[in-house]
Amino acid sequence: MANLPPLSLHIPEPSARPGEQSGVAAVQLPEPGETRRPDTLAVEADMRDLPFGLIRVLDDQGVAVGPWIPSVSPDLLRHGLRSMMLTRIFDDRLFRAHRQGKTSFYMKSTGEEAIGAAQSMVLGGGDMCFPTYRVMSWLHARGYPLTEMVNQVFSNEKDPLKGRQLPILYSARAYGFYSLSGNVGSRFGHAVGWAMASAYKGDDKIALAYIGEGTTAEGDFHEALTFASVYHAPCILCVTNNQWAISSYSGIAGGDETTFAAKAIAYGIPGLRVDGNDFLAVWAATEWAAERARSNKGATLIELYTYRAAGHSTSDDPTKYRPADEPEAWPLGDPIERLKQHLITLREWDEDRHAMLADELDQLVRVAVKEAEAVGTLGKSKPPVSEMFEGVFKEPDWRVIEQRRELGV
């Protein structure tokens, strides 16, 4: 092996940085309808091409094409559209509330609203989702009360989580929404355990978990998939590949080397790569995986290929590290616009109704924010301080009892 050039360290770099032209538009993607749909009971060995395809249903004209067209009633489609719009309006307003000092923190899911909306509608009331902070459309689609949500964001006296948790790190058991935490990735395996418990009990509930593409690098991801594979856990494990992890592009998580869906092959489970901005594609893939899970065929990994159109959080300015026009250059468009266009194509929707709905939702959010403001915003109102000492254990021990006394609350 003489005469080889010296080794050199490869550091991945995104296609463009601020001031340059984004390369996202140039990415080669399969056409709508192109990627095949195997039977839900097919064996994994016959599906190893899927992670390198891309399940797309809506074409550029908003027409549903190909083998993955789900059968969804116009009413449900409209509910999906409404949920996505509500999510975006809510996000925008609460983001502004942060700028006004009403909360300590906020995160938007702009551009990714199809994911939680479609998946929460496909799954049943008894199923459980193990969310990330970027799938709040799950809650909006299921009708979680807006005012409660704002109360949580404002950490006020009526905060359902009693001021103990950072804004938007909700927990909503009744809505099939597991407790969030600031640590990324560490709940991915809980979904697998939860699904195993359901199978253990001979129940029919399945679990769905989310992880960001950046976070797939954590050991938790691998451990969850290993357990899901070994025990055939009835669950759907989703990677929301929105191309960015704070300032790091997906290549820093290995995205330049292969697809995230391809990680399924390491565990002998199906891996679907799905246009995450296509409500119908997300719906269809989720339905497929859910049917498989409910048939005791175990887990599916779904890569939801999407784009984080906004900054990472209120602490972030994405123009510092990526071209400012990159969100617009995203080749798979805006999930709201695309579903709207589809409904219009179906003659189940029109611009007027859309505008009216937007107004209505805006009003709903306004009212909710007003109600929560009446209770109080960050620092102006908070739950009783005694709540700080509750819930460490089921029953308080002497330490918190003494300390509560010491603090006089």
Next chain:
Amino acid sequence: MANLPPLSLHIPEPSARPGEQSGVAAVQLPEPGETRRPDTLAVEADMRDLPFGLIRVLDDQGVAVGPWIPSVSPDLLRHGLRSMMLTRIFDDRLFRAHRQGKTSFYMKSTGEEAIGAAQSMVLGGGDMCFPTYRVMSWLHARGYPLTEMVNQVFSNEKDPLKGRQLPILYSARAYGFYSLSGNVGSRFGHAVGWAMASAYKGDDKIALAYIGEGTTAEGDFHEALTFASVYHAPCILCVTNNQWAISSYSGIAGGDETTFAAKAIAYGIPGLRVDGNDFLAVWAATEWAAERARSNKGATLIELYTYRAAGHSTSDDPTKYRPADEPEAWPLGDPIERLKQHLITLREWDEDRHAMLADELDQLVRVAVKEAEAVGTLGKSKPPVSEMFEGVFKEPDWRVIEQRRELGV
């Protein structure tokens, strides 16, 4: 989704338990010579079949066949054979030494000797191996002094690790052998960091790391592969799939769902599945991966398909959990017998020379054990107690200085 049967939890089970007939002989394996050999510079996307093949060179008659035949001189082959034999003889004797109370612990690598022997010969003196406890043939092939090894196992006064480490958890920098530890898996990522450092420096050294198939379930495995993939680290990452992890068969690590080599696909790196009992196959695959790494093409994952013929350690009795005849039923034979047969086929070896060599090695081991016994066995001799306090930090701090004084050593 009505009318589906209830979910049920799948717990994998091996083909047979004690008293039953082992299923290992029935496993379908590719034929020798069947699995193709791509160019070392080929792109990963064109190699996704390899993890489902099996690189085999030696056929049942000991003849080398197929595209992977490496060019190895008879002298080197004889050195490989000698190293494997020495490993086995050493293991057997030291295992007995444990029964005689001369050491607290021992682990054998019976049946897996080809791996460390071949790989240590393929790699260069400046390269670094990040071992498991089951690749001591690496050290034997490189001529690590036997007496030093026994001194370590006996934790006696001349123990090169000064009594600080459990028997066989060697460290041998000059032999390209990184420090072992009792935790499985946690050094896998060190190999990647080491290789990245070599690339960073524009050096030409590469790293090779081992992990047991059971241990691939650890997050460390995934994290190491992720970093190797992202930064194109010049390294060879090996899974020694010896079918068992203490009492758990490979299915508990996901081995029933796919191959361990297939995990490479998750990271966009080549995955080779290799008959680990075939010295020539191990040699050839390692050479291939090393050439690729040295060409700045990054990491390769190699699954070394083998069988743990002995118990896990001196604390283990494998007949408690697997059929007693399973080791013999192993379809890929004994690496020593197979290389011996090959050399005989080449007319470079014969039974007499083999027997003589065995005697010679036995003698060498006897002498080494005698020498170490003369220094002392466990509890009869140990390094000065002051060694307990050395090396916590480069320079001792007041705590160990005071404590050393308190103990009066």
Next chain:
Amino acid sequence: MPTMNMIRALNSALDVKLGQDPDTLIFGQDVGYFGGVFRVTDGLQKKHGLKRCFDAPISEGGIIATAIGMGAFGLRPIAEIQFADYILPALDQLVSEAARLRYRSNGEFWAPITVRSPYGGGIFGGQTHSQSPEAIFAHITGLKTVIPSNPYDAKGLLLAAIEDDDPVIVLEPKRLYNGPFDGRHDQTLETWAGVPEAEVPEGHYTVPLGKAAVVREGRQATVLAYGTMVHVAKAGIEESGVDAELLDLRSIVPLDIETIVASVTKTGRCVILHEASRFGGFGGELSALVQERCFWALKSPVQRVAGWDTPYPHAFEWDYFPGPGRLAAALRRAMED
């Protein structure tokens, strides 16, 4: 009542619980068909079925994550980590998830999991089969940690841990599995036969978490210990000639502060004994608490006898291990002051 060694007592606790509660199940490395590397789950898979006691991948983080998910569903999983040294890969799961789930979700979810793990030295296990990580757990709000010192407590505490609705770590002193051990390593091995605390009822009973046991009453000094060190303490007290009171803490969280304070208030002297290395060990917390609450009663400094501030060194096991001689010396020092 049958005599049980600690392995059998723990096995009996698991057996009783699997029999009583279909929502309990056991998993961990090698715990299924094989019955565990220390045999604690021996026979349970055969008796209760494959799904009640099964092998897990070598992934401590995965094991605890899975257990938490099961707990959130409504089960009461019992996970084994093969050696306490190997809990670290799962520490984030224990701290960031198990310990915090109830609090952060305002009680919507919780993790009623039990994590059993053999810990401690005395078996020539070297650096990574000998460590005592209890201080780390003690610092984590939301985790309970239990450490039995004899078969009776082991069964009763394990049953209480399983039935507890919070995450509980049960550290099992592996050196005590087969017999008591007072640190006199050169003497013949003892078994649990004939030891009163090895009389263990077959059926269900619990030993409450958070109640220390007064193993020996005394007037001159108080010794605080847990796990293997309870036996070392007995021997050390005898060797010292000091009339010391010996408390077996049994659980460090919740901690039986009342019994501790009452005893030191009475005796005026205190020595703390643990296997873990001294600096930053749980002895620091105990020393601070005693000093804060019994300052005016103290006749001499609270002392700590513990492992040295080095990794656990294989060949120097008995130089490292805090044996009865070191405790006796500390007790005598306490009396001198």
Next chain:
Amino acid sequence: MPTMNMIRALNSALDVKLGQDPDTLIFGQDVGYFGGVFRVTDGLQKKHGLKRCFDAPISEGGIIATAIGMGAFGLRPIAEIQFADYILPALDQLVSEAARLRYRSNGEFWAPITVRSPYGGGIFGGQTHSQSPEAIFAHITGLKTVIPSNPYDAKGLLLAAIEDDDPVIVLEPKRLYNGPFDGRHDQTLETWAGVPEAEVPEGHYTVPLGKAAVVREGRQATVLAYGTMVHVAKAGIEESGVDAELLDLRSIVPLDIETIVASVTKTGRCVILHEASRFGGFGGELSALVQERCFWALKSPVQRVAGWDTPYPHAFEWDYFPGPGRLAAALRRAMED
């Protein structure tokens, strides 16, 4: 000499080191092009090149494992963990590998790595952006832990940490990045401008590990603090009216036991202040050490003022945070006894 806030001071340390030593390199989440979520590595990639300061996957375990491997090769890697709360997934790497490599290999390999991580509360970061995990590190034989309280020390200690041949964790009090903070959260924000400790030389210098600073001399009591709490202590001492001596420990391992003992021997009273929750916190170790070594000098119990034994609660930041009022009360209590 330029005035630098703590971010700039840390940045300057890294800049100096990258310039001097080609074997140093920096990696961590978002540290490359972007310059870190707290901007500590701002501009370093641009100035020193892509390979000297680059982004890492979201895998704390992978980051530390990689750093150890680089260290074993001969580099001096500097890893950033974005928040100290997220060190836990890497704890096994730090404990079982980085801290033990030199010892177990008898010096054949070692891990001269530096792990920087913002820690502590005061920024409304909630449960997982506010924690102070130093007690865990302090208990681990083989790890050093450094906690600066001002820009001058931050730069000097970081340089010393990088040059140290053992693994060093540098916990950066994120609340102090932009200005001193004495816990009076309702007062206007201060910056480092005009603060003497913010006069930071451009070039190379070190502040040795293991040397506490006497921030304020006093005769009646000793206050032990580090990080943000040094500033809180100053305010608390003032508020109390007690003439207390204030020690900024600067590194907790190695610990400057001599300076601590000398001070408490002189003052006879001691209060320990830290942000982490009290039980099992590093205050326990400090309290035990002080009591063991200064018992006969103590006029009142050593006290600990610390975070409560709850997770870090978002809305109750200022109820949880041990502010100057609580320290002042403790000091007054110390004087009463």
